[in-house]
Amino acid sequence: MTSFARRLRTLAVAFALGLGAAIFAAPAITSTALAQGAPASPAAAQEELLFRYLQTQPQGRHGELVGRVSIPDPKAATLIQPHGREFQEAWRSTMKWVGAVAILGMLAVITLFYLVRGRIRIAAGPSGRYIQRFDGVERFAHWLTASTFIVLAITGLNISFGRHVLLPLIGPEAFTAWSEWAKVAHNFLGFPFTLGVVLILLLWVHRNLPDSTDLEWLAKGGGLVGHAHPPAKKFNAGQKIVFWTTVLGGAAIAVTGFIKMFPFQFIATDVYGMQLATQIHGIVGFVMIALILAHIYIGTLGMEGAFSAMGSGKVDLNWAKEHHSLWVDEVMNPTRKASLPAGAKGAGAD
Ligand code: HEM
Numbered sequence: 001m002t003s004f005a006r007r008l009r010t011l012a013v014a015f016a017l018g019l020g021a022a023i024f025a026a027p028a029i030t031s032t033a034l035a036q037g038a039p040a041s042p043a044a045a046q047e048e049l050l051f052r053y054l055q056t057q058p059q060g061r062h063g064e065l066v067g068r069v070s071i072p073d074p075k076a077a078t079l080i081q082p083h084g085r086e087f088q089e090a091w092r093s094t095m096k097w098v099g100a101v102a103i104l105g106m107l108a109v110i111t112l113f114y115l116v117r118g119r120i121r122i123a124a125g126p127s128g129r130y131i132q133r134f135d136g137v138e139r140f141a142h143w144l145t146a147s148t149f150i151v152l153a154i155t156g157l158n159i160s161f162g163r164h165v166l167l168p169l170i171g172p173e174a175f176t177a178w179s180e181w182a183k184v185a186h187n188f189l190g191f192p193f194t195l196g197v198v199l200i201l202l203l204w205v206h207r208n209l210p211d212s213t214d215l216e217w218l219a220k221g222g223g224l225v226g227h228a229h230p231p232a233k234k235f236n237a238g239q240k241i242v243f244w245t246t247v248l249g250g251a252a253i254a255v256t257g258f259i260k261m262f263p264f265q266f267i268a269t270d271v272y273g274m275q276l277a278t279q280i281h282g283i284v285g286f287v288m289i290a291l292i293l294a295h296i297y298i299g300t301l302g303m304e305g306a307f308s309a310m311g312s313g314k315v316d317l318n319w320a321k322e323h324h325s326l327w328v329d330e331v332m333n334p335t336r337k338a339s340l341p342a343g344a345k346g347a348g349a350d
Pocket of ligand 1: 238
């Protein structure tokens with residue numbers, strides 16, 4: 001080997017050793033630099049400069065740190081959205097606790113009420129005579145809303161709690177298959193549910209405006225607490241609460257549901273709006289489920305004679321006199337209605 005070739009080989013070995021040492025040393029240098037807070041590279045230094053500059057600039061409507069983009073979607077310019085952290089925390093934990101306490105709490109109250117009060121019987125016993133309470137259109141509107149709500153509630157609860165409650169019980173395969181169907185059902189049943197709520201509003205709003213009979217009904221515990229039968233028109237104060245919760249809660253849940261189904265399309269055009277819609281949808285959903293559990297109990301097991309109002313559409317006359325005396329007066333004596341003195345009690349009012 002010539003001396004030139006020997007020198008060339010020595011240089012190559014030195015170069016290879018140098019390269020190897022550089023590769024091994026690089027991460028150490030970088031992490032030391034990062035640990036000291038220094039930018040890792042000129043590009044990172046520039047980014048940090050830009051970040052500090054943006055912090056001095058006016059922020060987004062909800063305190064977001066906003067950069068600039070050249071594409072038509074301004075949402076893409078959001079770099080940091082502080083509300084997002086609160087939202088995640090609220091969504092992952094607080095909301096679920098609120099929902100679980102509301103629903104399980106209501107189930108506990110219903111069970112306790114049943115144990116203490118038992119089934120509310122028709123005090124005078126069934127008369128065997130019937131009076132028409134709801135016609136076919138009213139019952140259609142009710143069962144359209146009710147059936148879709150029940151499926152929406154179950155599939156919605158699956159989205160919130162399924163992973164914690166159902167997955168460990170039925171395993172990942174069955175849970176995935178069920179959840180896929182549940183999600184499709186939850187998306188599509190929002191439409192007929194909304195229709196049901198609109199029908200209920202149109203059919204019953206004139207009978208659900210608050211009036212003085214509601215105060216008396218509430219003051220006497222609505223016949224649920226104690227055994228009095230305070231006078232009531234077609235709907236008593238408790239039913240008016242169910243009505244307005246269905247209509248206003250249903251509207252809120254429908255609007256926020258559609259916002260979630262078509263993200264960034266309508267009212268909520270930014271991330272903050274989507275988060276708000278998600279929170280309202282969840283909270284109103286939990287509250288409605290809790291209240292409707294009580295409604296279902298009173299409409300079935302809790303009160304003798306109530307279910308047939310939404311079954312056949314007819315109710316026993318004695319049931320009607322005990323729970324809706326002013327309405328019975330109105331139906332049986334339509335001409336007397338106008339001449340009934342103010343504050344007078346109707347048939348079977350007590
Ligand atoms: C199995 C489920 C349900 C049953 C057995 C049931 C039963 C009943 C009954 C018997 C009535 C008539 C009460 C009367 O004659 O005074 C009624 C009325 C009503 N229901 Fe339901 N219901 C159910 C689900 C729902 C759901 C899910 C909603 C709404 C999301 C709802 C909303 C209403 C409203 C607004 C009224 C009129 C106000 C009232 O009477 O409380 N129902 N229901």
